[in-house]
Amino acid sequence: MIRLPALLALGLLAACSGPKPAPDNGAQAQAVPALLPVVIRTAKGVHRFDVEVAATPQEQEKGLMFRKDLPADGGMLFPMEPPRTASFWMKDTLIPLDMLFIHTDGTIAFLKSNAQPYSRIPVSAGVPVAAVLELRGGRAADLGIAEGDMVNWGGCAVPAAKVATDRNFCPAPSR
Numbered sequence: 001m002i003r004l005p006a007l008l009a010l011g012l013l014a015a016c017s018g019p020k021p022a023p024d025n026g027a028q029a030q031a032v033p034a035l036l037p038v039v040i041r042t043a044k045g046v047h048r049f050d051v052e053v054a055a056t057p058q059e060q061e062k063g064l065m066f067r068k069d070l071p072a073d074g075g076m077l078f079p080m081e082p083p084r085t086a087s088f089w090m091k092d093t094l095i096p097l098d099m100l101f102i103h104t105d106g107t108i109a110f111l112k113s114n115a116q117p118y119s120r121i122p123v124s125a126g127v128p129v130a131a132v133l134e135l136r137g138g139r140a141a142d143l144g145i146a147e148g149d150m151v152n153w154g155g156c157a158v159p160a161a162k163v164a165t166d167r168n169f170c171p172a173p174s175r
Contacts, residue, residue, distance in 0.1 A: 001101070005030060006080040036077060036167055039157035040100075040108075044144035048157070051075040053167060054145065064134055065092040074086035075135040077153065079167065086132050090115050096137025106171030108147050113140055132171065 026171065035050040051074060054060045060078050064070065071114050080086055090097070099112040101124070110125035114137040140146075154169035155163040 034165075035074075036153055036165060037157045037161070037163060038075070038077060038153040040143075040145055041046065041150040042144050042146065043149075045145050046072075047145070048132075049073050049075055051077050051153075053132065054078045055167075061084075063088075063093070064095075064097065066094060068094055069099075070095060070136040072136060072139065074115065075133055078132040078134070080129055080131055083128040083130050085124060085128050086128065087122040088115075088132060088134075089118040089122050090117055093117050097134045098137055100130045100133040100135070100140065100145070101127075101129045102133060102151050104128070104130045106130075106150050106152055106169065108145070108149050108151060111140055111145065111147050114138055118147040130171075133155055 034053075036053050038049045038051050040047050040049070052138075054063055054076055063078070065075050078086070078088075080148045084137045086101065087100060093115075094117055098119055099115055100108050101111045103107050103108040109127055109129055115123055131151075150171075152171065154165045154168035154170075155161075156168045157163075
């Protein structure tokens, strides 16, 4: 008779002792964002970036805030759908950024280089734009990127590659 309670206790103990979960330590795994190819054609040549896209109003509000670094060929694209006059500031942004405001014809309308971290002074092209591209501060100067240079992204940026995205920007050159 003693065997039945012992077996029940052993069974209960086995049922309750499953694998232990890994400690959280307060660290949450972050999803790696899908990157979008962006190509800029300058007088010096062609340069490709692989950037994150801030598509939603919430993503655009956060942007690159709190980032401590940015890859040399990385950045963030802020599509403006429909095109509109965009204004950005650097509140809670820890690193300097180059901001490229892109006309609907694909040319760079305005380039703010090395925007000052934490600044609350708005930066704008003052005209409606199709998008704003943020790059690591100083990168535009390093590559000779200037106002009037041509920008496109998605499958239009790398037509030979099979890019699976609905974010394609293929303006016809007006030069």
